Amino acid sequence: MGVLLLRNVSFTDGRTGLDVLAQGGRIADIGTALAAPEGAEIIEGRGCLLSPPFVDAHFHMDATLSYGLPRVNESGTLLEGIALWGELKPQLTQDALVERAMRYCDWAVAKGLLAIRSHVDVCDDRLLAVEALLHVKQRVKPYIDLQLVAFPQDGVLRSPTALGNLQRALDMGVDVVGGIPHFERTMADGAESVRLLCELAAKRGLMVDMHCDESDDPLSRHIETLAFHTQRLGLQGRVTGSHLTSMHSMDNYYVSKLIPLIAEARVNAVANPLINITLQGRHDSYPKRRGMTRVPELMAAGVNVGFGHDCVMDPWYSLGSADMLEVAHMGLHVAQMTSQSQMRSCFDAVTVNNAKVLGLTDYGIEVGRPANFVLLQARDTIEAIRLRATRLAVVRNGEVIARTPAATARIELSGRSSDIDWSL
Numbered sequence: 510m511g512v513l514l515l516r517n518v519s520f521t522d523g524r525t526g527l528d529v530l531a532q533g534g535r536i537a538d539i540g541t542a543l544a545a546p547e548g549a550e551i552i553e554g555r556g557c558l559l560s561p562p563f564v565d566a567h568f569h570m571d572a573t574l575s576y577g578l579p580r581v582n583e584s585g586t587l588l589e590g591i592a593l594w595g596e597l598k599p600q601l602t603q604d605a606l607v608e609r610a611m612r613y614c615d616w617a618v619a620k621g622l623l624a625i626r627s628h629v630d631v632c633d634d635r636l637l638a639v640e641a642l643l644h645v646k647q648r649v650k651p652y653i654d655l656q657l658v659a660f661p662q663d664g665v666l667r668s669p670t671a672l673g674n675l676q677r678a679l680d681m682g683v684d685v686v687g688g689i690p691h692f693e694r695t696m697a698d699g700a701e702s703v704r705l706l707c708e709l710a711a712k713r714g715l716m717v718d719m720h721c722d723e724s725d726d727p728l729s730r731h732i733e734t735l736a737f738h739t740q741r742l743g744l745q746g747r748v749t750g751s752h753l754t755s756m757h758s759m760d761n762y763y764v765s766k767l768i769p770l771i772a773e774a775r776v777n778a779v780a781n782p783l784i785n786i787t788l789q790g791r792h793d794s795y796p797k798r799r800g801m802t803r804v805p806e807l808m809a810a811g812v813n814v815g816f817g818h819d820c821v822m823d824p825w826y827s828l829g830s831a832d833m834l835e836v837a838h839m840g841l842h843v844a845q846m847t848s849q850s851q852m853r854s855c856f857d858a859v860t861v862n863n864a865k866v867l868g869l870t871d872y873g874i875e876v877g878r879p880a881n882f883v884l885l886q887a888r889d890t891i892e893a894i895r896l897r898a899t900r901l902a903v904v905r906n907g908e909v910i911a912r913t914p915a916a917t918a919r920i921e922l923s924g925r926s927s928d929i930d931w932s933l
């Protein structure tokens with residue numbers, strides 16, 4: 510492993526003018542004007558932001574890059590997306606799944622996204638996608654931490670073989686227990702699915718991450734049940750409620766009781782801004798609800814809130830490019846998190862907060878930790894979101910694994926020409 514010295518970088522906490530030395534795959538020193546060891550590769554940071562890698566707390570790698578197969582989602586709704594995925598599932602092959610996932614992982618590396626939690630559908634009795642993504646997980650291990658969630662897309666109670674398949678997937682090495690209570694046949698079945706899946710996770714010592722209340726139904730109550738079983742079973746800090754979009758539509762009085770229960774149980778919340786803003790509110794005329802969960806209120810109550818990408822070019826979403834800054838940008842707008850501290854929180858939501866959701870140890874730029882980071886063409890985290898900053902260099906275990914040339918533009922107007930500087 511080589512030696513790498515980054516000169517004059519800024520940190521996400523506002524410190525500037527620092528050098529970072531990576532040696533033997535780990536961060537060996539952080540300071541000012543560090544001496545370059547013999548043979549070190551030197552990257553001039555020029556005041557740019559050095560961030561820990563981006564982390565995606567919610568993704569579907571088994572469906573990614575399948576846009577248009579076998580057809581596109583005409584209504585744009587969640588339910589047509591699920592139906593479309595059901596049409597595609599019997600046609601899936603292992604090779605195609607692996608090839609698409611590996612391509613997506615290349616995109617992720619280029620964007621400095623080096624840890625991903627992906628749900629994998631276990632409702633296909635062949636468990637083809639599980640096998641494919643376990644294979645991908647091993648292949649990308651040198652450069653991406655890929656965590657897998659056993660996700661019963663068709664409902665663990667509603668689909669007759671789902672529970673058995675889910676347990677088989679866990680036996681095969683899938684890391685996290687998933688669920689989808691709002692898709693079960695009744696509210697009571699949804700609550701029952703939360704109980705049995707949390708008990709299964711407690712028995713196996715695993716984390717839980719459920720698609721929870723992904724609807725505009727103000728009476729959907731599965732997050733309450735999830736928080737209840739989390740505290741009952743002592744799973745505090747190991748459980749995540751993904752989406753929680755119904756909270757957008759809930760009665761304010763009820764939410765004033767609910768959020769403290771989520772905080773007490775230390776249940777993580779993951780919003781998926783790009784997907785929530787496109788899939789929710791589809792049955793509204795005007796006014797049309799945004800549908801994203803109550804991010805600033807959850808954060809203010811001390812709940813760990815992450816942002817996920819959820820989908821890229823699949824039955825539910827036709828855009829995306831593994832760019833977590835685009836996710837943060839959308840989250841900031843949808844939640845109207847426009848104060849300086851709130852904008853910085855949106856950057857945390859795609860880095861440190863998501864790292865906490867995944868339970869990543871050794872995350873962050875500190876001496877002794879793995880030398881994993883991204884050099885962004887921006888001076889601070891707010892500018893990084895504003896510009897969806899270029900990833901000048903992506904470093905994993907002290908090695909540069911991706912580079913992108915700096916974004917530049919030159920204007921040529923009559924009488925004058927100049928290079929554009931996008932900073933204030």
Ligand SMILES: [Zn+2]
Pocket residue numbers: 567568569628720819
């Ligand atoms: Zn999802």
